[in-house]
Amino acid sequence: MDREERESCYKNFIKVFGEDTQYVFAIEEMSELTKELCKYFRAKGNSEKLEKVKKDIIEETADVLICAETLRLMFGGKEVDEMIEYKIKRGQKRCEEKRLNLK
Numbered sequence: 001m002d003r004e005e006r007e008s009c010y011k012n013f014i015k016v017f018g019e020d021t022q023y024v025f026a027i028e029e030m031s032e033l034t035k036e037l038c039k040y041f042r043a044k045g046n047s048e049k050l051e052k053v054k055k056d057i058i059e060e061t062a063d064v065l066i067c068a069e070t071l072r073l074m075f076g077g078k079e080v081d082e083m084i085e086y087k088i089k090r091g092q093k094r095c096e097e098k099r100l101n102l103k
């Protein structure tokens, strides 16, 4: 599924479920990812539990990304993309500053 097909699905989610439901979905999914990340720390040292938590983190990360893409369409894809560019560039600058300070 390419980006265009995904966007078509997200637009359909918004149309069918409504914008208010998308806010609730996003809050729920972010909460689920938060919970799994907390479990990840507790599972360290237990390889069986760790594998299960990793699978759950993958699932919840996918859920959060779907919700984030839906919110992106609702609030303005261009503006969100511009903010992503700004934040990535800022992050790169901070990485470079940190790298220079470590020398």
Ligand SMILES: [Mg+2]
Pocket: 029, 032, 059, 060, 063
């Ligand atoms: Mg979920």
